[in-house]
Amino acid sequence: MKLLEELEQELMRLGYTEGSLKFYRRRWKMLLDFAKSRGENYFSEQLGIDFVEKHFNILEKDFDKTLSQKDTQELRVIRMVGDFQLHHSVLRRYYKHKEILTDPYYINISDDFQNYCKEKGYSKSTIDHYIKQSAYFMDYLASQGISNCSDITLELINRYIRTLAGYTYKTVEQNICSMRTFFRFLQERGIVSTDFASKTPMVQARKQTRIPSVWTKDELKGECKLFCVNGYSQKKLVKL
Known part of the structure; x- marks a missing residue:
């Protein structure tokens, strides 16, 4: 895949070690062989999910909450390919070296x-x-x-x-x-x-009302009324 060739060039630009590159190349070859066996020429999220499930049984481990650090690394390999396909960039979550800029x-x-x-x-x-x-x-x-x-x-x-x-x-x-x-x-x-x-646009977020950290005695009495439902007094206050 041309996508993987470009990703390798980007990792080299970022200063990834030869040892790390060898690891990625091995996984990419496995991914290419898997795609070829399915007759697929383009990477997709589903292809990546099916790949890690077939070779590493990731989904079952994730369900059982038994994912190891090695399993997480296998997922990161596939996620990196997907991110690079979408943004044509190795996103900062994959950075391992301290120096960000090299130019x-x-x-x-x-x-x-x-x-x-x-x-x-x-x-x-x-x-x-x-x-x-x-x-x-x-x-x-x-x-x-x-x-x-x-x-x-x-x-x-x-x-x-x-x-x-x-x-x-x-x-x-x-x-x-x-x-x-x-x-x-x-x-x-x-x-x-x-x-x-x-x-530069700003992201939109819903404003949420915070519960006061301190209530006065009168405010607390007022709030207690909220716990009366259908005429029945509900003892829902928790002692702090």
């Missing part, structure tokens, strides 16, 4: 962004978060063949945000906040002319 241009941009954040007076934890999340975004740009931040488009930004599917609302919100700060930096430095910070 000198993006490393320089990241260093400049760090200085910018310090000039703004952000806390160390905030700066660390902004630098890390912007590095993931720049690495995504590199995986898409973008070698200069001046070539960023809103479509690229939207495609990157789609790679965050599956993360919690709070995590996505924090990531987008980091990206907006990064885009403001790029605009202020004259690297981009478009105000991407204001154009």
Whole structure:
């Protein structure tokens, strides 16, 4: 599959070791043989599920909650193929190395962004978060063949945000906040002319009402009335 050839090139770009690449190549060969036996030429989620079930009996182990670390790794192999097919990028959940950026241009941009954040007076934890999340975004740009931040488009930004599917609302919100700060930096430095910070979409989430952590005596009496159903007093209060 051309898909696997491109995925291998991306893993090499990311600096995966030869030992790791050999492991992936063995699994990909098994996957190709499995697809060939079924007369399939294209990867699909169902093909991946059937593959891991046939060779590793994954579904039964998952049902019995007996998945081992090795089983999880087998699932990650297939999930990586599916993610790469969808986003043409190795998503950050597969990163094992500390250094996210390898391109000198993006490393320089990241260093400049760090200085910018310090000039703004952000806390160390905030700066660390902004630098890390912007590095993931720049690495995504590199995986898409973008070698200069001046070539960023809103479509690229939207495609990157789609790679965050599956993360919690709070995590996505924090990531987008980091990206907006990064885009403001790029605009202020004259690297981009478009105000991407204001154009970057925000995920929607339903606001949930929180239960007060402290109730007054009168409020508690009022809440107790809610436990009366059809004229019967229900003793539902739990002693804390």
